Amino acid sequence: MQLKIRKKAKHKSRKPGLSPGELSGFDHTNESEHAEISLIRFSETEIEECKVASVDDMVVPTADDKQVYWYNIDGVNNPNQLLQIEKKYNLHPLLMEDVASAEQRPKMDDYDNCLFLTAKMIRADEASESIYAEQVSFVVFKNLIISFQEKNKVGDVFDPNRERLRLNKGKMRRMGSDYLLYSLLDTIVDHYFVIMEYVGDKLEIIEQEMLSNPSPEKLKEIYKFRRELIYLRKSVWPLREVIVKLERDECCMITEEVKPFLRDVYDHTVQVIETVESIRDILSGIVDVYLSSVSNRMNSVMKVLTIISTIFMPLAFITGLYGMNFDNMPELHNPDGYYVVIGVCVCIAVGMLVYFQRKKWL
Amino acid sequence: MQLKIRKKAKHKSRKPGLSPGELSGFDHTNESEHAEISLIRFSETEIEECKVASVDDMVVPTADDKQVYWYNIDGVNNPNQLLQIEKKYNLHPLLMEDVASAEQRPKMDDYDNCLFLTAKMIRADEASESIYAEQVSFVVFKNLIISFQEKNKVGDVFDPNRERLRLNKGKMRRMGSDYLLYSLLDTIVDHYFVIMEYVGDKLEIIEQEMLSNPSPEKLKEIYKFRRELIYLRKSVWPLREVIVKLERDECCMITEEVKPFLRDVYDHTVQVIETVESIRDILSGIVDVYLSSVSNRMNSVMKVLTIISTIFMPLAFITGLYGMNFDNMPELHNPDGYYVVIGVCVCIAVGMLVYFQRKKWL
Amino acid sequence: MQLKIRKKAKHKSRKPGLSPGELSGFDHTNESEHAEISLIRFSETEIEECKVASVDDMVVPTADDKQVYWYNIDGVNNPNQLLQIEKKYNLHPLLMEDVASAEQRPKMDDYDNCLFLTAKMIRADEASESIYAEQVSFVVFKNLIISFQEKNKVGDVFDPNRERLRLNKGKMRRMGSDYLLYSLLDTIVDHYFVIMEYVGDKLEIIEQEMLSNPSPEKLKEIYKFRRELIYLRKSVWPLREVIVKLERDECCMITEEVKPFLRDVYDHTVQVIETVESIRDILSGIVDVYLSSVSNRMNSVMKVLTIISTIFMPLAFITGLYGMNFDNMPELHNPDGYYVVIGVCVCIAVGMLVYFQRKKWL
Amino acid sequence: MQLKIRKKAKHKSRKPGLSPGELSGFDHTNESEHAEISLIRFSETEIEECKVASVDDMVVPTADDKQVYWYNIDGVNNPNQLLQIEKKYNLHPLLMEDVASAEQRPKMDDYDNCLFLTAKMIRADEASESIYAEQVSFVVFKNLIISFQEKNKVGDVFDPNRERLRLNKGKMRRMGSDYLLYSLLDTIVDHYFVIMEYVGDKLEIIEQEMLSNPSPEKLKEIYKFRRELIYLRKSVWPLREVIVKLERDECCMITEEVKPFLRDVYDHTVQVIETVESIRDILSGIVDVYLSSVSNRMNSVMKVLTIISTIFMPLAFITGLYGMNFDNMPELHNPDGYYVVIGVCVCIAVGMLVYFQRKKWL
């Protein structure tokens, strides 16, 4: 299976000088693209799923609402909607800017009324043998999570979480929004492990090919593989920091009960990072082996050339010698001369071969 | 688009042993160069823009002045003016030394009465396909910012900020000098992203060229590219530290409200730095691929040489053999001798080719 | 003795989206595989060893039980059993997930009622000349340790600990579960030293071979050796952190008396890590020497070729010259011509050899 | 201008086992070498300069003396004098050991009654195109600085400081010994910038030469340049730490007023270090370019050889063929045979050239 990184679109940097909170970075031509909003509302005993038509229909839960609301917004290209949401939930303007920017580095911000968190969702699509890297953002309130995703056909990775909510499996329904957040992050990180398996398999293939049958084409493949790893690391590395900050969070959003779970996600993230580093280390070893195999083959090519030249050049000299047309060349008139020359040639050839065998060139 | 770094002038190191506060490091011949001073004074309701003729006309706002003053000084080569400003605003002598030094490392100093901060403003001029790196310094008081720039024709990057002030867009007019500072820093960092895009495009071109058609000239280009990246990193890297210090500032100049915005600028700076590091990483991978492609082509050149030699040297020996002039060479008188020799030659050639094909040299 | 890393089975990543505590990652077909449970119960005066038939027969010691219980579970592939144990001892669901995952990074978690710790047990089997890397997990209560191991034929490394318990050697019988934990960790780390000896011997062999008789095959061996070192480091490195955390433990599980012992294990772990790093450093030096020896041999091959060509090409020209069939070639009719040509040839050959000797090519 | 590092003398390590405070490390034969002592005593209103004949004539200022004393000792090879000074000012024995050792790493020690500080004074002598690295030590009391320098003909770098004291420029005369210390350190660091300019110029020359006309001799030059940079870094790097410690000094020797000035020196030191690191980075890029240019030229040499061989070897075979002396070679009797052969030869040559052009070898 081949690993490709499909970027959604070329990154458009923010227009310099925009005031913070002004949303740019997306094409206003398809502003018409309307984000889909879906809601899952659950308590320990009840669960309700529905589509929400517009931002106006979204609910701001009161502080003493015992239910947990999870709004999932598919599509972050509609600035109007985003601004409406910003207003409704009284979000910081920078927060929405980060949501709208597709190339945001994973980060966690601790605002007065909410937590904000972005991560990269990396998924493998087995059909097209490619990898999707999408950005997911979470805004976390006491009993509310709003998740923002880029719109795409394949859907998201959170279906198992939804299923568990529906079936009331595990303790998700009994816990608050912090546990839901953990659960979603956990799913994202679990997908990193799937990618790690692809990457590991690929490493094994490359390793085997390079050690048995090295070729320059494969070096280019290694180069592309390394690039993917650089990309992966850039996506995963900051998540580590994010989770550390989340665990140390002082704004009381994350309860003590959820912290061991976050530590677990942290451990997984570190494991992914270490694996990426190990693979990079191994790859550079493979490149070393390849380069030495190239110079080694060069060596053996040169040896063949040298052996051939060293044998035949003296022979050519001898035949040239007796091809000269001097009047007075007594050997030419010796009836055995020809056979002696052939004998000498054979001796030279054999002698050279013995010499090369001693020098371990054969 | 080509990336060039245009240095304004050769860096002149400070004459050793000057007392701190003595301003050197610029050419006194064009001391006549007069810096242009412009003022923007705004409160939430009013805004006034004007040119200021001389330092004497600059205002020292009182502590209870509700307006924010932004003096922008274009040109830092006139020591008299700088000394006048130093006196007027009671600035630390070292501060003015840093303002005047064009090769200052980005830094932030926390003086008793004010904050001092320098950064590199990196801009791309699309017309000349080059990049300008200029130094900007900010002196920040409670309700006053003095910004110092090098004088040049293209102006500065702060026009969008001025526009927003005029149009009262965003909350700039409602906030103090700290928000203005943030807003100016944000604009500078936003421009780094523009540069990053150039750099990214350049990387892509180099990558494509190197993988499809490697040449030594392109390696020199990579070398120059790496040099530019080293320069970029040196300009951006310290800014990270500067903003961390700014956020932790204890002299009460930066209000709590502005800190999340600074964190945002910080995140952007880190992102730029990480991108530069990734590109360096990728570049070294490209160099590896290039070097291996060179030794690979060498390999294939050597193979051609060896194949040719290995085939024709034995043949040359045979023809040489029957070109000898011995009296007694029975084969020469065999009427089929010539055809046999040709046959043997063909056999040797074919045999060699088969041998090379088996060795996968063909 | 050859060093091989035998992985038990291919790592199966956790199915994404499972709720935490849901145990996956093993093959449900051999779910029938029943883990063996054995108990050692000891106090200073008494010791009792027995097999435990099922989880139901396991005892939850009361807080004032003066005995120490050590349950050892061989086999972590039976989810039912694990869940029973989880329930019985009121363990955190994440804990059991980590026990069941065979590719867990060494870690230490501090739960409310217990400590959890995993480490890699690396053993050398002298018979098969291979190395086993197994995961061991410990759940530590006040007077109870449950250790989880993968099931295998060779047994575990803890027999000496059991023997000491039986013979009441050292102070193990007088101390609590924390000292038992230390003692088990110490045994694991002592085995790292055994591996380090293998690794050191191997390095010495590789070094000697590479310096005396370098070959490309050996470079592949070095590559594999480096890979093993990367694996070793990955297994040992996190243990360092684990023990630091253990020593700083605040949940009162580790008594002050045991901490110096843990510091000792820490020192050993650091020593193993430093040795691995040194070996990596030395290996890269060997690779340098090898690569330079390759290019050096190439050099000497090229010299032979060049010497041969440089001597015989001019000679071939001369013989060719007098093999031409021009009517008017006065030298050909000179009776000494042939001898003069031979003399010239000898002069050229000797002159060339002298030249090469001066250039230190011979 | 060429950069050379002139070491005063070979470093003699301290004789092991000397008791601390015993002064070794210099040649007792020229013990007669007498250090020159000069004094500058100043207050805001007065200044007095004089030579001091012997240590006995040195003054120990009382705590309430409003004047600042600066004793400068030229020459640290006379142990008797040093011991007299040690006694007179009640200095720690280790302090004098450090003063006498010429190869001391820059450091700062905070003794009960005084501060001790050593730094490297690096100066360029334009006449001899070389660089001097000398050690300067400072012992700082409340109103007294004793500076120790190695004796040499060119004098020291502190003349501008003396001049400023004399002319009462800046605030040196108004401030205490801490500001004087800053002022001297600042002068030392300012000289680093001068060296950096030399180094930068040298880099530019090397870069230009290597890119336009690479040669192995220049690689040796780069190697020597890198060595000098290693030396420079070793001299400057610890100074950074020294100044940090100085700023954090708790023994009340450094007043709050002077600390911003120290921060400034710190910034300059960091800038020097970063520049050295950048240059090292750039140099390794140049080496890469050089190495690839070497293998590239090798490539082009090989191509010429291969092209020549590939064209002329088949031709030589053909001519050899028709130089054979078989009785029955019908082509030889064909009147156009010769012209056909020449035609064939031309075809082969042209064909080969076309082939190589297609392969882009021409």
Add this chain to the structure above:
Amino acid sequence: MQLKIRKKAKHKSRKPGLSPGELSGFDHTNESEHAEISLIRFSETEIEECKVASVDDMVVPTADDKQVYWYNIDGVNNPNQLLQIEKKYNLHPLLMEDVASAEQRPKMDDYDNCLFLTAKMIRADEASESIYAEQVSFVVFKNLIISFQEKNKVGDVFDPNRERLRLNKGKMRRMGSDYLLYSLLDTIVDHYFVIMEYVGDKLEIIEQEMLSNPSPEKLKEIYKFRRELIYLRKSVWPLREVIVKLERDECCMITEEVKPFLRDVYDHTVQVIETVESIRDILSGIVDVYLSSVSNRMNSVMKVLTIISTIFMPLAFITGLYGMNFDNMPELHNPDGYYVVIGVCVCIAVGMLVYFQRKKWL
């Protein structure tokens, strides 16, 4: 002088599973080897030196004993003696384990009643041109130091310390066991500087040889040199940490008065480490120069080959051409043909040489 590392014996790892305090790691066959115990007991006024026959005769000084006892144990292979000492002085079992292990990493442990510290004593034996690395351990009580050394013929490095004690030089006799400890550590570190001088001299020789006359044998020497440096660094690096911990010691063993002296030892250790790092850095530069000189010489070899081939191959073709036996070759009958051919050959040769000179190959 050549640098060799003579290991006393092959490291035997501790038998896994031994209880802590059980002493293994040495050969029980020569258990008979009796350690020599010598005592120096001193106060400011008195000093007594004697041999102690057995552990039973060793004294445990009372807390108010004003004398300082220094027991030196030569030989750590007798477990019985070690256990007797352990019992007598109530030492922690792990402590004795560390004393007995010959491959202990330098470390410092802070036990309740004493400090424990091990370091590597590296000495050069000028006669045999080799280096000894031995382990020394110190157990430090209020007025007692027990030092453990490996037994050997050359004795130890502490003779100057003993001499100073005897002659009452310096303040050793006036101070407690902490100053004695410092004094012994200082002597050990002073010996590192001696080694550094050897190493520095060796570097200079290698550098000179490599730059003037590079050879593959010398690369192996560099490799061995690097290995020695790795070993040196491993021995010295942890000592830095040890001294930091010693200085921060909280168990009141180290008095405030001694701490500046420890700081001095710390500075020396850092200097040794930095020197080792610099040498490694320089060595890698030398290897670069060597490798490029190899490929450079290859280049020049190839050029000779190519020049010779390029000149003589066309000439050989021409002579071959006129050696053909065609009936109709008009040039052959031209009386000047031969001279024309010779002229053409000369022209080709000269033309080629001019061409190569233009290409700067000559």
